[in-house]
Amino acid sequence: MPESLTRAVRWDTVVGAVLIVVLLLSFGTVDGFGNALNLSFLIGNTLPIALVALPMTLLVVSGEIDLSVASTAGLSGAVMGYLWNQGMTIETIIPICLLLGVVCGLVNGLLVTRLGLPSLAVTIGTLAAYRGIAQIVLGSDSVTDFPTQYLDFAAGRIGDTFVPRAFVPFLVLLVIAVIVLHATAFGRATFAIGASEEAARFAGIRVKRQKLILFTVTGLMASLTGVFWALHYASARYDNATGLELSVIAAVLLGGIDFDGGKGTLGGAIAGVFLLGALQNVMSLQDVSAQSQIVVTGVLLVLSVLGPRVAKQIAVARARRLTS
Amino acid sequence: MTVTTPDKAPVAEVPRSSGTRLVDRVFKMRELAILVVFLVMIVITQAGNSEFLSEQGIKDLLLNATILVLVATGQSLVVITRNVDLSVGSTLGISAFAAGDYLQGGGNPVVAIALAVLMGIGFGLLNGLLVSLGQVPALVVTLGTLYIIRGIDSIWVGSRQITAAGLPDGFIDFGSGGISAVPYLALIALVVLVVTAYYLKHFGSGRELYALGSNPEAARLAGIPVRKRILAAYTFCGALAGLAGAMYLARFGNVDSGTGTGYEMTVVSAVVVGGVVFTGGSGSVYGAALGAMLLTSINSMLPALGVSSVWVLAINGILLILAIAVDRIVALRVASALKKRNARHA
Amino acid sequence: LTACGGTTKKDVENEGASAATTAKADPNAATKKGLTVGFLPKQVNNPYFTSADKGGEAALKELGSSYKEVGPSSATDTAGQVSYVNTLTQQQVDAMAVSAQDPGALCTALKQAMKNDIKVVTYDSDTKPECRNAFVSQASAEDLGRTEVQLLAEQIGYKGEIAILSAAQTATNQNVWIDFMKEELKDPKYKDIKLVKVAYGDDDAQKSFQQTQGLLQEYPNLKGIISPTTVGIKAAAQYLSGSKYKGKVKLTGLGTPNDMRKYVKNGTVEGFELWDPAKLGDLAARTAVALASGQITGKEGETFKAGDTTYTIGKDGVINLGKPTVFDAKNIDQFNF
């Protein structure tokens, strides 16, 4: 099988291509899609998922998973609201919240690496625990009166363009994540750990430390997302971002990241995130009901795993015909 | 064809080493640890609130656990084969509605239950076929079918709902009735549980589920019909989710398009807490059932102790982590003790 | 401490909120036809909202305008609801009727909509006042809170322990009602009644069910429960009717007649109340059309005619539907929703 063909049937490329096709088609045919306001809505509402998808991709590539991200985001939003009500300055609050995210991630990481517990189980536990703490912290309060310049930053766009202001920092984070995963020794080691933890250890890779770092960064990014969420929607509640983890996982899976670890690209994951976001936007504009949208998401997921298999089978069959 | 054992006892000359007995004990202990945690919590709650273990209290405990125990039993079978079925919540919801819809139209309760089970079998088969024939990751596929089934459910059900008023009284009474403190539903769950556990331990195809979860490639080489077994595990899991749907209907008398949403997390938690390993090949349905009991009971214990519901979620999560951590630490301790005693089989 | 240049809550409060009502109302303006009004409930497929929105649909049909409904499939998916506000904005509807999952989260999007000349009415559950033109309230929060206490007190003979089973801890309307219940309980005639606990069932049948169990185990002398949520009251009723507490522990709150019929008939529940959700939707639709036609702007004191009734807009743009209906064994069969 020629190399170009193998590359062409790679699933992340396919998702990227589908995303572009969906965008182009929608520009042409869907009323209200192409204007700057709608695009900024689309991007703005997808940003929380995209933000969490960055570290989640790395974590999943290393063979672990963090289901507590949405709760961490909720917790940091709740703490932000609480401290704000206490009269602290927002400039002090945000670093505190980020630090809290680091702690949440660290707890997950330590439980996984020190005690050797499966991350799925641990983070199902912390999913409940962090959300519960958020509930204790903020209770039934709903804090909305954050300073306007922050709200504007989180919800506004650059001039009249379609680019939300918060998109620029996201792009910077994306570039950093891509470089880390795909161009550094750290990223290489992440793939190795995901594909075979034991072999990675025998190659002198510090597996536990690396996983701890990944969990911590995931916690940090989750809390950043929580802060962003509270500002973007101008509302800090303990149940902010509930269910975000499932959206992130669905998107990342769609982008071709293998949950057994060791496989996938960030490009694919982000393409998956924005593909789901764009489809939802388009379907809503076309008056497709929420229920049918769920079905579409499901079908896409199933296709995302069946697709590459079928593609591979076709490729193999073709190669066989070529050799014989 | 039956191979019978020769009557003489050939085992005698291989004495079971102390290490083996220890290993045996560790394996038994896995469930034991959870059982102890569970009992301790019950005792504490009872000490704090004497109503807790009243007849009504016990009945409530058992009833609460029943549905989760059923679904967790099915789920463990799938998890043992190194797969997972995330769509159980959706399956439960849609089969509960199907049964309710049929009953509201004046149907027979037994047929309604059968209908729910059949519906579950259908979706289980769908999952099983996708996973085993496509040989694709179960997590993704069943996350997909979770959405698909839920979507179909919502489109079909719309804003309709089944209420107790529309159901035959006998059916509802069956859902909350029982023999003194033991509800009928709990009896059904118990029977399913015991039969499943016996099957897993004593039948070839049951052991093969463990084998193929432990090492799928080796299972293929050993001539185990891998696809067939995975398909069967999913079908069984679906059937139990369907049965659980019927029981949900009888118990709560109330079903709409959202029934069972998010249930997969609870089920997965129960299975994990119960010591069924996600990488397949080990764990037991008794463990999963205990995990289910533990999880549902926490939700009854905390309110019974007067813990404000604000704290429930956090305590729930922390207990969950503690349960897994304690289990793990005990296992590690014993394993290292074992290693030191049993340096080498010489 | 605020001197170090940071922004605190105080600074924000000093900024002051700017209410923006620019246009003047013309009560005699003609009712426009051919408008599109989008309904955005907290959750689609929720029977309560479906009835409400059906009421809105019927009203719009009568007024010669068109109706559409969009919405998230989960009642806690606030982000989803926000994106539906955006969708309606993109689709250039003339007005939208929103039941807000969160008083603050929808604000940015709703303001964006109003900037695009879309009239915003909230119904059932409000946002902050500056984020919409008017709020159609199902009944005054005060009425609801107080009458529920009165109902239960009568059933238990003004004596004994009671508890409240609410929905989510963050549900705005629930919390307002509960506050009024506590107010009402301060009246000396309730001196023998003790509110022992507020439990939260998150509008989840199973959770509400277990919370009810917990209440009864924790407080064996409990005499009554108020559940001001349709999901909660139903679950509590189902639990009570299958337990030894049936008939002994009184239950009231907000429920729909169809849900509760069985429990009223089998003696679990004596009486409960609710407004007619279809009427709520109807009024929301008419308010939206009146706004879009320029008959009102949402200022206090403006009046408009909806059907045969004339409504006056109250403080903060609130319009009250009227008093709730109490359902009991005698009248329940006359209702079907």
Added chain:
Amino acid sequence: MTHPSDAGPAPVLALKAISKSFGAVRALRDVSLELFPGEVHALAGENGAGKSTLIKTLAGVHRPDAGQVLLDGEPVVFHGPGDARDAGIAVIYQEPTLFPDLSIAENIFMGRQPRKALGRIDHKATHAATAALMRRLGVELDPDRPARGLSIADQQIVEIAKALSFEARVLIMDEPTAALTGSEVARLFGVVRTLREQGAAVLFISHRLEEIFQICRRVTTLRDGAWISSEPIDGMTEDDLVRRMVGRDLDELYPKQEVRPGEVALTVNRLTREGVFTDVSFQVRRGEIVGLAGLVGAGRTEVARAVFGIDRWDAGDVSVDGKPLTNGAPSTAMAAGLALVPEDRRAQGLVMDMSIERNIGLTGLRTTVKAGLMDRGAERSRSLDWAVKLQVKYARIADTVNTLSGGNQQKVVLAKWLATGPKVLIVDEPTRGIDVGTKAEVHRLLSELAADGVAVLMISSDLPEILGMADRVLVMHEGRLTAEIPRSEATEETVMAAATGRTAA
């Protein structure tokens, strides 16, 4: 095709003109083979010659692209390994295929446990039958022990027990002895002889030529997927066989260069890991090859793991060039110039789903970096260099290692570690599963490395290899060092005596 001249009974199993390709790789080309009852037939060939592929074709794992499998002269099509098994063919695959979570007894009898009424499994009978098999092989493995954590050798023994338990007409063994030491091999051969006398046909693969000569009657050789010859072994010499396999004469198998040992490079002092090994002390000098011998399970691998930092030690210390190593930290060991070629290449040596290039690159993550980013050019040339130096047989350097034959995988592991330019190289069973040609190659390499001043610690279960290569032989027995024998005194007898604890060294 030449047919065997002796007109004995008809072949039980035969392959006729079989071809099999994986993508562009033609693993088998027009290969034929006949197996007769009562014969032990050897299959010989270099790494990647297609031996395992041939066996998998016989076992129904692969479907041939062309050609036929004949059972008792009748063409059959095996749709899966189950079919072959039902036809009376038992197979020991090159890589153990156990269920780690199940007990040894279940592993052996999976799918065909003795049954009681109603088809229930008779656990007692299964246990008893397993115990009997273990006795027959002369090992003391507890039938109820889970397979997880068994050493490679023990895994191999379970595999052998499994194959024997079939009482099959055809027994196929793909390098069953690669992980075993002499006494276990002798035991196995005893069993094989009994089977042969009972009329079973045995197909045997080994890279240890002396074993082939010891037990086989005929030998078929493959080269690059093509059939070369099938002939009786009587009258053949090892050189004849090697020439058939390699197509040329072989270099010397143990090209030991004489070196004057230099400074002490590795010092292991009173190292203890409780319950595993006790009080192990030794030194390795620059330029020296020290052999570490012992029976399977003596704890050699454990010592190597602890020295390299994979496992923590409980007492003692390790130093390289006089600088002490941190307990349990492979990365510092690497930084100090230590390298470990592990025993289990699939689990420990390689990331099977990664390319050859990346696998070799994995040990260079610290060095092939420019400005914090991976220097891909440097990584590729480093990998290519070593892949070529060790003559790894591959199609493209970007292929994943799981497409390589076992021996070539082993070479990739070696390449990966040699690429770090170690001061101290620990090799654990370095030539297991490697063909004679490559073995000589590896030996020459180790010899050259030593000559260049690298200190080499070689753990091997292949006694001739130890004797041929080591300057000094350390012997372990039940977790303790029992002897240190200089090259001049090292013989099979002295080493075996120490290894079995019969010595007063």
